[in-house]
Amino acid sequence: MMNRLRVAVGAVLALFVQGVSAQDYPVRAITLVVAFPPGGPTDVAARMLGEQLAEVLKQPVVIANRPGAAGRIGSQMVESAPADGYTLLLANTVTHGMLSAATKPPPYDPVKGFTPVMRLFGYQALMVCSAKLPVRNVEELVAYARSRPNGLVYASSGVGTGAHFAGEMFAAMKKVRAVHVPFSGSAPAMQAVLAGDVDCSFDGLARAQIDAGKVRPIATLGLKRDPHYPDVPTLDEAGAAGFDLGLWQGLLAPAGLRSEVLATLERGLQQALKAPELQERLKLLGLYPLPGTGADLQQAILRDISRYQRLARELAITFE
Known part of the structure; x- marks a missing residue:
C-alpha cells in the first residue's frame, strides 16, 4: 500500500514539475x-x-x-x-x-x-557556373557539356541534397552526361566552382560571388525569376519545361x-x-x-x- 502511494505521489509530482517547467519555458x-x-x-x-x-x-x-x-x-x-x-x-x-x-x-x-x-x-537556388567557363546561358552550357568527354561536372553539398537532385534532373531533362562531385556542404562546393575544379553548382546564397563576377548565373531553379537577377531565366523558361526545385x-x-x-x-x-x-x-x-x-x-x-x-x-x- 505504501509503495503504491509513493508511486502515485511521484506521478503527481512529475506532472506538476512538467507543467511548471512548460509554463516557465524557456x-x-x-x-x-x-x-x-x-x-x-x-x-x-x-x-x-x-x-x-x-x-x-x-x-x-x-x-x-x-x-x-x-x-x-x-x-x-x-x-x-x-x-x-x-x-x-x-x-x-x-x-x-x-x-x-x-x-x-x-x-x-x-x-x-x-x-x-x-x-x-x-x-530558390541558382544554377551558377565558373566564370572561367565559356558559357552564358543554358543553351551554351548544354552544347559545352555535349562537347566534353565527361559531360557536365557539377558540385553539390552531398549525396541526396538539393544540388544533387537539381544536377541529375537537369542532365535527364537536357539529355547530357553529368558527373556529380559531392562535398561536405554548400560552402566547399562553391569553392570548387570558384577554383574551376568543377563546371557549376546549384546554390541559394551565391549572390556575393555573382556580384563580384566570380561565378555566372545561368538559370533559376524555381518557376519564378529571381528579383535580384530579373534577366536570368528559369530553367523552365530555358527549355527544361516543368523544372521546379x-x-x-x-x-x-x-x-x-x-x-x-x-x-x-x-x-x-x-x-x-x-x-x-x-x-x-x-x-x-x-x-x-x-x-x-x-x-x-x-x-x-x-x-x-x-x-x-x-x-x-x-x-x-x-x-x-
Missing part, C-alpha cells in the same frame, strides 16, 4: 541545430533567426552545426533529444524530403520523429513536445519574424517568409517525401 539556453556546415543557406538563416528569437524569449539561442551525411547526423541528434523545447532543428527540403527519399533505409522518421513547429522561409526551411522539435512549449515557440517565432531588420536581411539573401503553421510544415514534409521518393527512383539517386 529558463535556459536553446540549442538550434543546423545539420550543415557554416556558411550555407540553412546556417545563415538559423543565425539570423536565432538572434531575433533570443531577444524575444530572453534566453540565448546557440547555433550548433552538426554537419555530415547531407544532414543525417544533425537530424538524428534532434530526433533523439529530449522533447523539452531546448533542442530544435532548422530543417529544410533536404533533411525532410530529399534525404529520407534517397536513403535506404531512412536514417530517421521525418514525420513521426519530430514535432513540426512552424514553416519559416522559402528560397523551390526549397523551404522550417523549425522542428523532437516528437512529443508539450503543447504549452509549442505555443510559446510559435508566439516567439511570430514576433521574431516581424522584426524589420530580420526581414531586410532575409530579402537581401533571397530568403522570403513562408507564412504557415506547424500543420503547414507537416503537409510540406509529406508532399516532398512523396515527390522525392519518385524522383530518387527515376534518377537512381541513393544514399546507402
Whole structure:
C-alpha cells in the first residue's frame, strides 16, 4: 500500500514539475541545430533567426552545426533529444524530403520523429557556373557539356541534397552526361566552382560571388525569376519545361513536445519574424517568409517525401 502511494505521489509530482517547467519555458539556453556546415543557406538563416528569437524569449539561442551525411547526423541528434523545447532543428527540403527519399533505409522518421513547429522561409537556388567557363546561358552550357568527354561536372553539398537532385534532373531533362562531385556542404562546393575544379553548382546564397563576377548565373531553379537577377531565366523558361526545385526551411522539435512549449515557440517565432531588420536581411539573401503553421510544415514534409521518393527512383539517386 505504501509503495503504491509513493508511486502515485511521484506521478503527481512529475506532472506538476512538467507543467511548471512548460509554463516557465524557456529558463535556459536553446540549442538550434543546423545539420550543415557554416556558411550555407540553412546556417545563415538559423543565425539570423536565432538572434531575433533570443531577444524575444530572453534566453540565448546557440547555433550548433552538426554537419555530415547531407544532414543525417544533425537530424538524428534532434530526433533523439529530449522533447523539452531546448533542442530544435532548422530543417529544410533536404533533411525532410530529399534525404529520407534517397536513403535506404531512412536514417530517421521525418514525420513521426519530430514535432513540426512552424514553416519559416522559402528560397530558390541558382544554377551558377565558373566564370572561367565559356558559357552564358543554358543553351551554351548544354552544347559545352555535349562537347566534353565527361559531360557536365557539377558540385553539390552531398549525396541526396538539393544540388544533387537539381544536377541529375537537369542532365535527364537536357539529355547530357553529368558527373556529380559531392562535398561536405554548400560552402566547399562553391569553392570548387570558384577554383574551376568543377563546371557549376546549384546554390541559394551565391549572390556575393555573382556580384563580384566570380561565378555566372545561368538559370533559376524555381518557376519564378529571381528579383535580384530579373534577366536570368528559369530553367523552365530555358527549355527544361516543368523544372521546379523551390526549397523551404522550417523549425522542428523532437516528437512529443508539450503543447504549452509549442505555443510559446510559435508566439516567439511570430514576433521574431516581424522584426524589420530580420526581414531586410532575409530579402537581401533571397530568403522570403513562408507564412504557415506547424500543420503547414507537416503537409510540406509529406508532399516532398512523396515527390522525392519518385524522383530518387527515376534518377537512381541513393544514399546507402
